[in-house]
Amino acid sequence: MAEARATRWFGRAWRRFGPKTVRAQATLGATAVVAAALAVASLALVGLLNANLVDNAESAAQQQATTVAALAEVGRLTPLPQVTRGADFFQVIAVDGRVLAASPNLAGRPALSPRRPVRPGTLTSTWATGLLHGEPRQLVVEVTTDTPDGLVTVLAGTSLRDADAVDSLTSASLAVGLPLLVLTVALVTWQVTGRALRPVEAIRAEMAEITDRDLHRRVPVPAGRDEIARLACTMNATLDRLEASGVRQRQFIADASHELRSPITVLRTQLEVALAHPDPAFWPELVSGALEDTTRLQSLAADLLLLARLDAAEPVTTAQVDLGELVRELAVARRGDRLPVETSVATDGILVQGSPLWLGRLVTNLLDNAQRYGERRVALSLRSDGGAAVLEVTDDGPGIPAADRERVFERFARLDDARSREAGGTGLGLAIARDIATHLGGTLTVADTATGTCFRLRIGRDC
Structure with a gap:
């Protein structure tokens, strides 16, 4: 619950105080990601460098302690062994606290550690207090071993000045470099996103100027294919x-x-x-x-x-319609017309998905057009073709030239005197029929015929 409240509070705060533009959001996001990645990488770098230097120092101190311990086991501490490379000092301490041997830089110094040898073994520790020349930290390896005179502890140490110096130098460099690098990333991201979004601003500005009287204007298209x-x-x-x-x-x-x-x-x-x-x-x-x-x-x-x-594409209630039955009913209703409709339905049960009212209007408009321009006969046929219903309305009128077969579906389109206003009608029947066919997922075209005109409606699954 508390986490959800915190998330909602953060979301509200971000919407209120966060950046409002895409450019600012992209810059902030890229800068934050880069800053986080650089911070993690810097910490990892400092840690790896420090661990590597400490490992080297420990190896040098352990080698020094092991060498001196091997000599103490056989009683060969005289003459004093040399300080190996990488180590700074060593000291051999007996059970009673006496210093049996020490490197020249610890000559005359008491035992460095209050601990006394108890059992053989090796112990590594880091001392924060300087032992030599004011060194801030020392890494000391203690090796306890048996000798002819009893247990002794060999302390061998080396300074961590190199590790501390590298830590300080690296931290200082990162403290200066990281902000500069993050600032550079922010500036570059700001410039790049600004350049990338410049075409968007040009598009927005042009769209803002376009009104219903300026629909001829177009937005600029930038070069490229992005x-x-x-x-x-x-x-x-x-x-x-x-x-x-x-x-x-x-x-x-x-x-x-x-x-x-x-x-x-x-x-x-x-x-x-x-x-x-x-x-x-x-x-x-x-x-x-x-x-x-x-x-x-x-x-x-x-x-x-x-x-x-139809232009508004209003939804219409559809159902399974028996197109054959609908065609027969429309043909029977026209028995008293000037040109009766010769009906031919190939098979029964030709079902299509559509609106009975709109399908009836479509067929009625086609029949009205055929009866208006036909001379002696009007034929209506219906068949099934590959799962689709194909309805054809044919008349023996003057016909339609091939070049004008699409024009007849335009609103108020009239081709010549034979299809003139005096013949009756509003000039919208075929346009309405084509729009209904399209709205119901079908097609309405002018088909080829030897004489007259044939309108072909194809509607159904495979139209």
């Missing part, structure tokens, strides 16, 4: 889509305004004529025309609302 360059390319691609969407929206508004203007103008003219000629004999014709234009306005408004829902 993450920032890919980010800039992605943002420019997003701006491309936004600009294209804005162009489509403005074009759609302009086309919708144009399409609405005609029936509204006609409707107003008819009403003005009715007011100018109050003769009831003319009213049925005027009201009939006004009703026709009102119906067209209602259809256009409904189509625009559906397109808005």
Whole structure:
């Protein structure tokens, strides 16, 4: 519990007082990591140097003590042995505390240690008090051995001045060098992150200047293929889509305004004529025309609302739909039309995942288009192809040139006089059909046919 509270307190403190920019955070993080690594490395370096020098000193002192002890065992302390290389002194002490022999620099000195020999063995210790020439520390090796005159202890020592000097020098160097090195790392990291983030700041500044009226502008793409360059390319691609969407929206508004203007103008003219000629004999014709234009306005408004829902990608409830049964019902409902629908369903039970309402609207729009431009026949076929449902609506009308087969799915698109406004419709039926097919995971295309036009819908698992 206490640890959790401490963690939360640290998190709040960091959010409040910690660095706020990525540049500062990166610099602080890199500097902290480098400082910690250098501190650990410095401690390890000082420890290794000190341990190595102490081991050398201990080896020299032990060699001196062992040599003198070997001579004492055979009673050959006279003449005095020489001080070996690396050792500073030695002293031989009897059981009663007498100094039996000593190096020249300890001549006349009493026993250095109050301990008396008890049993043979070796003991190593470090003395903090100087014994010779004011040395601060001495490493002393005590070797106790049997001699013809009884137990004696040989003290051999060496100064740790080299180890202390190296410790002091290394510590002083690190105390000066480490802060400079850490400061250098901080400065280099600050400069490098600043240079690396400079394109990001340029991208941010450009994005801040772009409004809905400046969607043609693009963010600068830095040289290279790093993450920032890919980010800039992605943002420019997003701006491309936004600009294209804005162009489509403005074009759609302009086309919708144009399409609405005609029936509204006609409707107003008819009403003005009715007011100018109050003769009831003319009213049925005027009201009939006004009703026709009102119906067209209602259809256009409904189509625009559906397109808005499709553009917004609103979620729709889907279920398993028997497309064959749906097609038959729609064909039966058109038996009294100018061109009856010839229906051919290959097999029963062609199930697809989708919205019954939207699938019905899709097929209805295709049939409306075929009946509007067909001359003598309209055919509707449905079959299964590799797990996908394939629906085709064919008419024997003037057909669509290959170059215009994608244009017919554009909103308010009209190709020629044969498919003109006088033929009826809002100019949105095929656009709505294509958007519904795409929204349900299918495809709607114009297929090749010898005469007339064939629209092919492919929807299902393998579409």
